[in-house]
Amino acid sequence: MxxxxxxxxxxxxxxxxxxxxxxxxxxxxxxxxxxxxxxxxxxxxxxxxxxxxxxxxxxxxxxxxxxxxxxxxxxxxxxxxxxxxxxxxxxxxxxxxxxxxxxxxxxxxxxxxxxxxxxxxxxVPDECGMITPRVLAMIVNEAYYTLGAGVSTKEEIDIAMKLGTNYPMGPFEWSAVIGLVPIGLLLKELGRTNGRYAPAPVLEQELAG
Missing domain, CATH: 3.40.50.720 (NAD(P)-binding Rossmann-like Domain)
Incomplete structure (x- = not known):
């Protein structure tokens, strides 16, 4: 082949x-x-x-x-x-x-x-975000909401997620590998029909910058 x-x-x-x-x-x-x-x-x-x-x-x-x-x-x-x-x-x-x-x-x-x-x-179903990307996008988005609330730094959030959930990468590390643009695009597409996927303000700021 x-x-x-x-x-x-x-x-x-x-x-x-x-x-x-x-x-x-x-x-x-x-x-x-x-x-x-x-x-x-x-x-x-x-x-x-x-x-x-x-x-x-x-x-x-x-x-x-x-x-x-x-x-x-x-x-x-x-x-x-x-x-x-x-x-x-x-x-x-x-x-x-x-x-x-x-x-x-x-x-x-x-x-x-x-x-x-x-x-x-x-x-998988022919749906926006499939399965894994949709979950990852939400994890990254929640991490940005946490960052925007001043709870912790990117580095500390990454460490907490790796140690606390055994993720191979923290959400910010993962977003750097995948790219923030495709993650933001997916969140916006999902957000058209479900407001809980709306990109976090800090994430949108980074995309605009």
Whole structure:
């Protein structure tokens, strides 16, 4: 199986940290155009955005499965030809990768690709934030509310969460790895229908700064 992948250096390193059979060939590309022109059995856009021009180019004419790193956007937003994957930085290293179908007919293609990779996956509902990112975003947001209330510093909050809950990283450390922009975007998308996801004022200030 040949898999074409568009990624930055961070996501490429995380992808390669997962073992895969030698018969699976990875082709690394540097643009959407190259991704779509590459002859492959499956394609992954790990740098996906909903930019109209990008969306227009991401239309496989050969019918091969196209996976996109679309955590905040549901199938209604990105279109049914895509398969959503949770590839936030640090989460690709997890033993199970979250995948959301935008069309039930995509299930067979997902199984085929992940069986070839010998990677485990979990189908999750086609909802904004999937599962893990939504939980992480809320943890980070609560940490920013705590910071804004003057309860403690970022460093102290990180230490407390690692020691008290056995998290691998504190919320601020995790937000630095993932990036505050995708976390803020997810919170704003979730906040459209549920006010409890509204970004903390200090988080919004950092995003604006």
């Amino acid at each position: 040949i898999i074409a992948i568009l990624a930055d250096d961070v996501l490429k390193e995380e992808w390669l940290s997962k073992e895969a059979p030698e018969e699976v060939e990875f082709v690394w590309v540097d643009s959407v155009r190259s991704l779509m022109m590459t002859e492959a059995d499956a394609r992954f856009d790990l740098l996906f955005t909903t930019d109209p021009e990008r969306m227009e180019r991401l239309k496989p004419a050969d019918g091969k499965p196209l996976f996109v790193n679309a955590v905040a956007w549901t199938g209604k937003v990105i279109g049914q030809q895509f398969i959503r994957i949770n590839a936030w930085p640090s989460l690709l290293r997890r033993p199970i990768i979250e995948v959301a179908l935008t069309d039930a007919k995509q299930a067979e293609a997902v199984r085929s690709v992940f069986d070839a990779l010998q990677w485990r996956f979990q189908l």
